[in-house]
Amino acid sequence: MSKFLSFIFLVPSFLSFGQSDSTFIRTVYNEALSHGHAYEDLRSLCKDIGARITGSAEAEMAIQWGKRKMESYNFDKVYLQEIQVPHWERGTTEAGWIKYSDGSMSKVNLLALGGSIGTNGLMEAEVIEFSSLEELKNLKSDKTTKGKIVFINQPMDEQQINTFKAYGGCWPMRGLGAIEAAQHGAKAVLIRSLGLPVDEHPHTGGMYYTDTVQKIPAAALSTLDAEKLSTSLKKEKVQFVLEMDCRDYPDKTSYNVIGELKGSENPNNIITFGGHLDSWDTGEGAHDDGAGIVHCMEALRILKTMDYQPKNTLRLVFFMNEENGNRGGKGYAEWAKEQTHEKHIAAVESDRGGFAPRGFSCDGSEEQVLFLQSLEKHFSQYDLHVFEKGYGGVDIGPLKTQFEEIPLFGFVPDSQRYFDFHHAPSDVFENVNKRELELGCAAIASFLYLLDQNL
Amino acid sequence: MSKFLSFIFLVPSFLSFGQSDSTFIRTVYNEALSHGHAYEDLRSLCKDIGARITGSAEAEMAIQWGKRKMESYNFDKVYLQEIQVPHWERGTTEAGWIKYSDGSMSKVNLLALGGSIGTNGLMEAEVIEFSSLEELKNLKSDKTTKGKIVFINQPMDEQQINTFKAYGGCWPMRGLGAIEAAQHGAKAVLIRSLGLPVDEHPHTGGMYYTDTVQKIPAAALSTLDAEKLSTSLKKEKVQFVLEMDCRDYPDKTSYNVIGELKGSENPNNIITFGGHLDSWDTGEGAHDDGAGIVHCMEALRILKTMDYQPKNTLRLVFFMNEENGNRGGKGYAEWAKEQTHEKHIAAVESDRGGFAPRGFSCDGSEEQVLFLQSLEKHFSQYDLHVFEKGYGGVDIGPLKTQFEEIPLFGFVPDSQRYFDFHHAPSDVFENVNKRELELGCAAIASFLYLLDQNL
Numbered sequence: 001m002s003k004f005l006s007f008i009f010l011v012p013s014f015l016s017f018g019q020s021d022s023t024f025i026r027t028v029y030n031e032a033l034s035h036g037h038a039y040e041d042l043r044s045l046c047k048d049i050g051a052r053i054t055g056s057a058e059a060e061m062a063i064q065w066g067k068r069k070m071e072s073y074n075f076d077k078v079y080l081q082e083i084q085v086p087h088w089e090r091g092t093t094e095a096g097w098i099k100y101s102d103g104s105m106s107k108v109n110l111l112a113l114g115g116s117i118g119t120n121g122l123m124e125a126e127v128i129e130f131s132s133l134e135e136l137k138n139l140k141s142d143k144t145t146k147g148k149i150v151f152i153n154q155p156m157d158e159q160q161i162n163t164f165k166a167y168g169g170c171w172p173m174r175g176l177g178a179i180e181a182a183q184h185g186a187k188a189v190l191i192r193s194l195g196l197p198v199d200e201h202p203h204t205g206g207m208y209y210t211d212t213v214q215k216i217p218a219a220a221l222s223t224l225d226a227e228k229l230s231t232s233l234k235k236e237k238v239q240f241v242l243e244m245d246c247r248d249y250p251d252k253t254s255y256n257v258i259g260e261l262k263g264s265e266n267p268n269n270i271i272t273f274g275g276h277l278d279s280w281d282t283g284e285g286a287h288d289d290g291a292g293i294v295h296c297m298e299a300l301r302i303l304k305t306m307d308y309q310p311k312n313t314l315r316l317v318f319f320m321n322e323e324n325g326n327r328g329g330k331g332y333a334e335w336a337k338e339q340t341h342e343k344h345i346a347a348v349e350s351d352r353g354g355f356a357p358r359g360f361s362c363d364g365s366e367e368q369v370l371f372l373q374s375l376e377k378h379f380s381q382y383d384l385h386v387f388e389k390g391y392g393g394v395d396i397g398p399l400k401t402q403f404e405e406i407p408l409f410g411f412v413p414d415s416q417r418y419f420d421f422h423h424a425p426s427d428v429f430e431n432v433n434k435r436e437l438e439l440g441c442a443a444i445a446s447f448l449y450l451l452d453q454n455l
Numbered sequence: 456m457s458k459f460l461s462f463i464f465l466v467p468s469f470l471s472f473g474q475s476d477s478t479f480i481r482t483v484y485n486e487a488l489s490h491g492h493a494y495e496d497l498r499s500l501c502k503d504i505g506a507r508i509t510g511s512a513e514a515e516m517a518i519q520w521g522k523r524k525m526e527s528y529n530f531d532k533v534y535l536q537e538i539q540v541p542h543w544e545r546g547t548t549e550a551g552w553i554k555y556s557d558g559s560m561s562k563v564n565l566l567a568l569g570g571s572i573g574t575n576g577l578m579e580a581e582v583i584e585f586s587s588l589e590e591l592k593n594l595k596s597d598k599t600t601k602g603k604i605v606f607i608n609q610p611m612d613e614q615q616i617n618t619f620k621a622y623g624g625c626w627p628m629r630g631l632g633a634i635e636a637a638q639h640g641a642k643a644v645l646i647r648s649l650g651l652p653v654d655e656h657p658h659t660g661g662m663y664y665t666d667t668v669q670k671i672p673a674a675a676l677s678t679l680d681a682e683k684l685s686t687s688l689k690k691e692k693v694q695f696v697l698e699m700d701c702r703d704y705p706d707k708t709s710y711n712v713i714g715e716l717k718g719s720e721n722p723n724n725i726i727t728f729g730g731h732l733d734s735w736d737t738g739e740g741a742h743d744d745g746a747g748i749v750h751c752m753e754a755l756r757i758l759k760t761m762d763y764q765p766k767n768t769l770r771l772v773f774f775m776n777e778e779n780g781n782r783g784g785k786g787y788a789e790w791a792k793e794q795t796h797e798k799h800i801a802a803v804e805s806d807r808g809g810f811a812p813r814g815f816s817c818d819g820s821e822e823q824v825l826f827l828q829s830l831e832k833h834f835s836q837y838d839l840h841v842f843e844k845g846y847g848g849v850d851i852g853p854l855k856t857q858f859e860e861i862p863l864f865g866f867v868p869d870s871q872r873y874f875d876f877h878h879a880p881s882d883v884f885e886n887v888n889k890r891e892l893e894l895g896c897a898a899i900a901s902f903l904y905l906l907d908q909n910l
Contacts, residue, residue: 033613158488158890161837197889356811356871358838382616383813385840414869416811416890434652435613435871 021453024306025378025446031302032442038298039434041069042354045293046284046429053114053281054321055087055252062277063255066293066318070259073301075316077262080255083331085321087252088115090281091245096190096219098229099124099239108225110190111204111282113174113218114324118245123217125149125187127240129233133173136180146185149240152177153192153230155223156419163196163415164352164391167422170194174205178218188217188242192226194419200224201424204280206324217244256328257318261300261310268341269312271451272332273299273348273444276322276395283427287418290429291354291437293318295411298438299445310452312345319395322351326394333398344402345455348409349393350444353421354432355413357382357443361390363400364407372409375450384443386412409451411444476908479761480833480901486757487897493753494889496524497809500748501739501884508569508736509776510542510707517732518710521748521773525714528756530771532717535710538786540776542707543570545736546700551645551674553684554579554694563680565645566659566737568629568673569779573700578672580604580642582695584688588628591635601640604695606688607632608647608681611874618651618870619807619846622877625649629660633673643672643697647681649874655679656879659735661779672699711783712773716755716765723796724767726906727787728754728803728899731777731850738882742873745884746809746892748773750866753893754900765907767800774850777806781849788853799857800910803864804848805899808876809887810868812837812898816845818855819862827864830905839898841867864906866899 032038049065052058063080070078094112097105112118125148130136132154139145152173160166173191181189193203202222209215219242221229232238257277263269275292279285300316319328336344348360359379362372369389376387392400392408399406413436421427487493504520507513518535525533549567552560567573580603585591587609594600607628615621628646636644648658657677664670674697676684687693712732718724730747734740755771774783791799803815814834817827824844831842847855847863854861868891876882 029616030614159485161484161894163890356869383841386838414811416894417888420888433872433875435618439616439871 021378024449027306028302028445028449029382029442031305032298032438032445036298036438036441037301038294038437038441041294041297042286042290042432042437043429045290046286050284051281052277052279052285054085054254054278054324055249056281059254059278059320063257066257066277069297070257070316073304075259075261075300075304077260079258081258081332081335082253082255083320083327084251085254085327086325087249088324089246089249091118091247093243093245095243097241098232099241100232101236105241109200109202109222110219110225111202112244112246113207113220114204114280115207116218116244116246117215118247119188119217119242121243123188123242124239127151127229127233127238129153129230133177133180136184139184142185148186149188149190149242150181150184150186151190151229153226155192156194156196158196163419166196167194167419174220175208178207178216179210179213182214182216186216190240191220193220193223195223195422195424196419198223198227201426203423204282205423217242219244254320256320256332259300259316261304261314263311263313264309265311267313269343269345270315271312271346271448272315272317272344272396272399273448274317274319274395275350276328277318278321278323280323280423282423283425284429286427286429286432287353287421288423288427289322289351291432291440292350294437295350295440295444298441299448302441302445303449308449312452312455314448314452322394329395330398333402336399337402344399344406346407346409346451347392347396347399348411348444348447349396350411350440351393351395352411352415353413353418354437354440355417356436357384357413357440359384359386359412360447361386361388361410361412362407363390363392368407378446378450379443382443411440413440476833479904482761483757483900483904484837484897486760487753487893487900491753491893491896492756493749493892493896496752497741497745497749497887497892498884500745501741505739506736507732507734507740509540509709509733509779510704511736514709514733514775518712521712521732524752525712525771528759530714530716530755530759532715534713536713536787536790537708537710538775538782539706540709540782541780542704543779544701544704546573546702548698548700550698552696553687554696555687556691560696564655564657564677565674565680566657567699567701568662568675569659569735570662571673571699571701572670573702574643574672574697577696577698578643579694579696582606582684582688582693584608584685588632588635591639594639597640603641604643604645604697605636605639605641606645606684608685610647611649611651613651618874621651622649622874629675630663633662633671634665634668637669637671641671645695646675648675648678650678650877650879651874653678653682656881658878659737660878672697674699709775711775711787714755714771716759716769718766718768719764720766722768724798724800725770726767726801726903727770727772727799727851727854728903729772729774729850730805731783732773733776733778735778735878737878738880739884741882741884741887742808742876743878743882744777744806746887746895747805749892750805750895750899753896754903757896757900758904763904767907767910769903769907777849784850785853788857791854792857799854799861801862801864801906802847802851802854803866803899803902804851805866805895806848806850807866807870808868808873809892809895810872811891812839812868812895814839814841814867815902816841816843816865816867817862818845818847823862833901833905834898837898866895868895
């Protein structure tokens with residue numbers, strides 16, 4: 001049946017008001033831009049709570065904040081979903097110094113990587129620099145690394161137009177550097193922060209140990225300090241003095257926060273969408289992922305405010321623990337699988353910052369990517385043009401394990417400035433632009449509407 | 456002849472190295488992102504000189520700065536083109552207060568509009584608010600406005616996706632408010648700043664008087680103070696106290712700064728490109744139009760560094776006096792017309808800020824727009840997608856008067872943040888992002904290359 005005929009004879013409820021898709025989407029944008037709550041909600045999350053690493057008191061406060069906010073917007077159902085989460089704390093002491101051959105010292109800006117062990121007091125050793133994890137891996141003899149501090153100084157590739165590709169290229173240094181350095185007998189590993197600008201902000205992030213390799217402390221230097229250390233090493237032998245008292249604690253009980261608008265036609269068909277409520281323990285988690293949290297909450301608020309009756313259930317999830325374990329994403333997917341009456345038809349994630357929207361990517365079949373591309377026409381006047389195969393998101397990723405055929409969609413904002421702030425003390429509310437944030441909310445609300453209407 | 460055949464048989468000089476368009480453009484981007492001079496050049500223009508309104512000592516310094524910079528990059532020819540420019544100065548006193556009915560006063564942030572006369576000491580009068588210039592125009596009787604201060608409080612329309620459209624909608628209030636208010640007997644006019652955020656920064660900008668209507672002082676309040684004044688006026692009668700000692704001075708001699716790479720095949724075919732060297736006298740003119748200046752200079756530096764031999768002459772122009780007279784643009788076009796041996800085949804302007812590139816617009820015939828659209832394919836991997844009919848730029852606009860058939864191209868960066876900073880104290884170097892700026896340089900250098908190859 002042609003679109004026109006379906007319009008005449010079927011007349012879905014929202015169309016009874018004579019609204020076309022384009023009118024509906026225009027109304028969404030007007031609400032977001034003229035009556036938006038996103039910016040003030042983000043201010044509250046960043047300033048009233050701030051950094052909220054999994055297991056912290058602030059993470060608990062953020063859960064209550066999210067639940068209260070969702071309730072204040074009168075979503076049909078608001079509830080918590082219990083999960084067990086890891087609990088790592090940075091501790092109170094964290095410092096590093098370059099120690100030159102004449103004994104003089106120069107303090108650097110660093111952050112322990114998330115999950116690192118501490119140094120148990122001051123640790124001092126000679127520094128050996130590598131240009132990449134690859135170079136360290138290919139080292140034949142451990143003579144030069146044994147008992148030393150390995151320093152991996154791989155800059156993000158600024159020639160990548162999409163900065164996430166540059167990030168991906170450097171991720172192994174952070175994620176696997178401690179394992180590789182320990183295998184080569186090192187006492188600790190320092191990495192260059194995964195940030196594009198050369199500045200004073202260190203960028204933390206997740207890292208791994210294995211059971212079979214000794215755990216050693218791991219920290220990220222600011223890019224400026226990485227360059228300073230590298231310059232020093234070209235001139236002389238250099239020691240590094242490191243002190244960190246971060247440590248792991250036993251797992252804790254925590255929660256994903258869930259809010260729903262119930263489907264009017266197919267209440268058991270679920271469209272899951274959200275971002276992650278936890279952040280690293282530095283800055284305010286404004287872009288990562290406060291923006292994603294308010295993007296998605298605001299999208300549902302807008303649809304609710306417009307009195308939109310979704311055909312399918314729209315389920316907003318604030319995932320806990322994306323940064324260091326993804327227990328929220330995994331726990332949600334397992335729980336969803338147990339709800340045997342539910343059919344999971346799509347999932348959407350926003351976790352790439354609060355910048356001007358460029359489009360959506362699809363982790364799905366060729367047909368699902370074609371479907372995504374069919375939606376592009378609705379967004380051309382809103383300056384979105386990226387509708388392509390690509391990544392969904394860490395939190396919604398486990399849904400694919402449980403439901404093989406579910407399409408995962410990732411919201412794609414402009415990527416140029418994300419790695420100025422990512423996991424750094426500079427990821428604060430002031431670095432999020434109100435309009436850019438609001439345009440993201442409108443794009444996601446419109447996208448949810450189109451998914452709901454067309455899936 | 457097919458592209459392939461032209462490749463085989465014609466082999467332009469730059470292709471003799473086996474470079475395809477895509478390889479050439481990739482090299483342009485790599486140079487801009489890995490070895491770029493744009494960011495440091497912009498820092499120098501903003502910090503070593505700063506605000507540089509036409510006729511000021513700083514504008515003269517900027518001319519010398521531009522000439523020296525171009526010479527340092529070894530362009531084939533660097534010279535100054537003399538013009539006569541207006542000379543207006545803000546003076547040393549500029550302040551305004553809301554005076555409530557109980558006599559208490561509240562100071563506001565304001566800036567005289569560029570070209571305004573002063574108040575000749577303190578001026579005090581009752582304030583009458585209008586929601587737009589239209590409302591003032593439609594006022595039948597002057598009873599309420601005579602001897603008063605007219606306050607036009609039209610907010611920019613935040614629902615416009617392209618913020619330049621919102622700016623265009625408010626421009627008459629700033630440009631023509633003083634004329635209209637004077638015609639209704641007002642003593643002065645205050646306007647709400649043309650800025651999108653509600654914040655403390657006033658935004659100045661050009662305005663007009665006519666010979667037949669009395670000149671009255673004109674100033675812009677910060678959007679926050681405009682809202683404060685409007686709120687007060689809803690409660691009570693309010694006076695405003697204004698003091699400004701800005702004034703006009705006689706015209707001065709000034710210059711456009713010009714640098715060229717000479718055409719190897721058609722040296723008399725000219726592709727003009729540039730931005731404007733002057734700025735308003737607040738902030739540092741970083742986005743407006745320091746970004747455009749370094750975009751274009753860096754584009755030519757990159758082509759020169761790559762040893763590119765253009766077919767046509769690439770002429771970089773730093774125009775003087777875009778903000779309050781456009782004498783540079785007009786003078787250049789008249790001078791160009793006098794160079795009867797020259798054929799002006801295209802012009803390109805960057806004057807919309809240093810944000811992430813989105814594409815190019817064309818002020819030209821249908822055929823010229825189709826030509827522009829044919830270039831889009833070269834930019835898809837660099838995330839540019841706007842290739843459409845649209846505005847060229849203020850500086851290159853007069854070329855159209857002199858050469859009817861010349862296509863004018865405007866560089867289109869993302870518009871969302873431009874009116875946070877435009878003509879305001881916040882338009883400083885720190886609000887320009889390095890990568891975004893560099894990507895703009897690469898886009899313009901690539902575009903010039905494609906124009907040169909294909910026109």
